[in-house]
Amino acid sequence: MPSVVDQQRLEQITEDLVQLYEVHGPPVPIESMLQRPPHEMWEELDINNLSGSFISIGDRYAPRMSLARLFARQIASSEWGSKQALSSLVHDEEAIHAFARMLVMPASLIRSLSEGARRRDTNKRLFNVPGAERCQRLRKPAC
Numbered sequence: 001m002p003s004v005v006d007q008q009r010l011e012q013i014t015e016d017l018v019q020l021y022e023v024h025g026p027p028v029p030i031e032s033m034l035q036r037p038p039h040e041m042w043e044e045l046d047i048n049n050l051s052g053s054f055i056s057i058g059d060r061y062a063p064r065m066s067l068a069r070l071f072a073r074q075i076a077s078s079e080w081g082s083k084q085a086l087s088s089l090v091h092d093e094e095a096i097h098a099f100a101r102m103l104v105m106p107a108s109l110i111r112s113l114s115e116g117a118r119r120r121d122t123n124k125r126l127f128n129v130p131g132a133e134r135c136q137r138l139r140k141p142a143c
Contacts, residue, residue, distance in 0.1 A: 006095065013075075013084055014102040018109070025112070027128040028104050030064060034071045042078030045070075059130035068100035075099075101137040104129050110138070 020038050023029065034045055073096060075081045076089040089095045105127050110118075117123055124134050 007098070009085070010095075010099050010102055011107055013086070014099075014106050015108055017075075017103070018106045023106070023109070026105075026109050026123075026126040027064075028106065028109070030067050030071055030104060033103075034067060034074060041080040042074050045074060059132075061124075061128045061130045061133075064104065064128050065100060065130060065133055068104045069096055071103060072096050072099040098136075101129075101133055105134070105137045 017023075017033070018028070021029070021033055037044055073090060076086040076096070076099070081087065081089075089099060109127075110123075113123060113126070117126060124131055127134065129137070
């Protein structure tokens with residue numbers, strides 16, 4: 001997990017991206033965000049040209065997490081990411097995974113859920129994330 005300061009910075013960057021992409025509810029459109037960078041903030045990526053070898057398929061929603069990690073790397077390695085002091089994330093798998101979880105489950109969208117939608121099975125489906133990733137994002141060891 002990134003340090004507290006790094007984590008707070010990643011949370012803020014995630015919220016900035018949520019605003020920039022005008023995401024108002026789950027699921028976060030990771031695929032289109034990756035393909036259509038705003039204001040040329042990073043290089044556009046055609047996911048049709050990607051090899052499927054990097055995609056995890058252990059869970060129904062695992063491919064989304066693979067794309068989220070790719071998106072996190074794309075952001076961190078971009079010139080914009082460098083200006084945000086994210087370059088060091090590229091070599092830190094744990095931080096990339098944490099950032100990817102933030103991207104698919106932004107704090108503001110988690111807070112906006114009704115009590116019923118916060119239930120395990122409901123928010124897993126709302127955000128389209130694997131259960132283990134959801135638990136790590138919510139910092140609930142046994143969920």
